[in-house]
Amino acid sequence: MSSIFRPVVFRSLVPPMRRPFTYILPALLCLTFLMEAPQAFAANKDIIELQTEVQQLQAMLLTMQQSEEAHLGALTNMLQQTTSSVTKISTQLDAMQKSMQTTQSADSGKIDQVSGQIQSLNDSVDELRARLDKLQKTLDTLQQQSQSLQAGQSSQIPGGVVGPAATDTASGISAPNETAQPPSLQAPPVNQLYQSALRDYNAAKYNLANQEFGDVLKFYPQNDLAGNAQFYQAEIAYRQGDYQNAIQGYSALLSQYPGSNKAPAAILRRGESLLSLGQKDAAIHQLRALIQRYPQTPEAVQARNKLDTITQPKKPQAGHSF
Numbered sequence: 001m002s003s004i005f006r007p008v009v010f011r012s013l014v015p016p017m018r019r020p021f022t023y024i025l026p027a028l029l030c031l032t033f034l035m036e037a038p039q040a041f042a043a044n045k046d047i048i049e050l051q052t053e054v055q056q057l058q059a060m061l062l063t064m065q066q067s068e069e070a071h072l073g074a075l076t077n078m079l080q081q082t083t084s085s086v087t088k089i090s091t092q093l094d095a096m097q098k099s100m101q102t103t104q105s106a107d108s109g110k111i112d113q114v115s116g117q118i119q120s121l122n123d124s125v126d127e128l129r130a131r132l133d134k135l136q137k138t139l140d141t142l143q144q145q146s147q148s149l150q151a152g153q154s155s156q157i158p159g160g161v162v163g164p165a166a167t168d169t170a171s172g173i174s175a176p177n178e179t180a181q182p183p184s185l186q187a188p189p190v191n192q193l194y195q196s197a198l199r200d201y202n203a204a205k206y207n208l209a210n211q212e213f214g215d216v217l218k219f220y221p222q223n224d225l226a227g228n229a230q231f232y233q234a235e236i237a238y239r240q241g242d243y244q245n246a247i248q249g250y251s252a253l254l255s256q257y258p259g260s261n262k263a264p265a266a267i268l269r270r271g272e273s274l275l276s277l278g279q280k281d282a283a284i285h286q287l288r289a290l291i292q293r294y295p296q297t298p299e300a301v302q303a304r305n306k307l308d309t310i311t312q313p314k315k316p317q318a319g320h321s322f
Contacts, residue, residue, distance in 0.1 A: 187219040194225045197232070206236045227257030231266055243273040264290060264299040271303065275310070284310060 187193060197212030209232070216229035234249025250266040250273070260266075271286030287303040294300050 187215055190216060190220040190223050190225055193219075194229065197229065201232055201236070206240060210236050227253060227260035228262060230257060231260070231262035234266065234269065238269055238273060243276050246270075246273045264294040264297045267293070268299040268303055271306070275306075280310065 188196075193212060194216050197209050197216065200206075200209035200212060213229040213233045213236075216223070217226055217233075220226055230249065230253045234246050234253065237243075237249055238246035247270050250270040253260060253266045254263055254270075257263075267286055267290040271283045271290065274280075274286060275283035284307065287307050290303045291300045291307075
């Protein structure tokens with residue numbers, strides 16, 4: 001009983017003035033808690049918003065990174081395709097250039113072949129002209145002999161004694177033979193000598209052919225075949241790589257035999273010889289002079305091709321810009 005009523009006795013013993021303080025302290029604590037709670041709630045809200053914004057920024061950065069990677073991959077693919085296309089175009093251009101060079105070489109070879117054939121035809125024509133001239137001279141000589149014989153028969157005296165007119169006529173008959181014989185006594189006939197030299201030239205016996213052409217020039221300098229002999233001597237020097245002597249030979253032909261049918265070929269060869277010696281400007285001058293002077297000849301066609309090859313600027317190769 002005493003333990004039960006002890007608290008009541010305790011409360012009854014508390015002074016009446018101290019009871020309000022026992023209620024004020026808890027109230028103050030509650031009030032302090034209530035005042036600090038909104039501030040803590042506001043701080044937590046800001047942190048949550050910041051975290052949300054950070055997450056949004058991270059998502060945006062990730063999206064931008066993925067987009068940039070996609071663009072970079074597309075650009076890399078385009079660059080690879082462009083490089084492949086440029087390589088293919090460069091390969092095609094190289095193939096086209098090689099094809100053009102091959103075509104030009106083939107055309108040049110064909111033109112040289114045609115030029116050689118034309119030269120052979122010209123030689124044949126020259127030979128025929130020489131034969132015709134020889135036949136004409138022979139015919140003229142026979143006509144003179146026939147006229148002289150007729151005149152001698154009309155002036156014969158009885159007994160078979162030949163009068164002064166016959167004696168003069170006999171001397172007149174021998175005169176043409178004397179004028180025609182000196183070259184043949186020193187060398188073979190011009191046609192025979194020239195044809196022998198031409199056969200040796202075509203057989204690449206250049207030393208022998210050069211000597212025989214020299215004999216034509218030596219014994220028959222005024223003959224129509226002398227100009228051809230001069231040309232082939234220069235051709236022998238050209239084929240042997242002696243371009244300086246070749247130029248001198250072609251120049252001799254053009255100065256001594258300006259009406260020769262070998263003149264266009266001589267100008268062309270002189271230009272090619274100058275080009276082989278590295279004298280480009282002089283070679284271009286020769287080729288242009290050939291085209292201007294003999295525009296309708298096959299040699300003029302070759303000269304145009306040479307000029308196109310010499311003066312055409314080199315194209316830069318594609319495929320090196322990347």
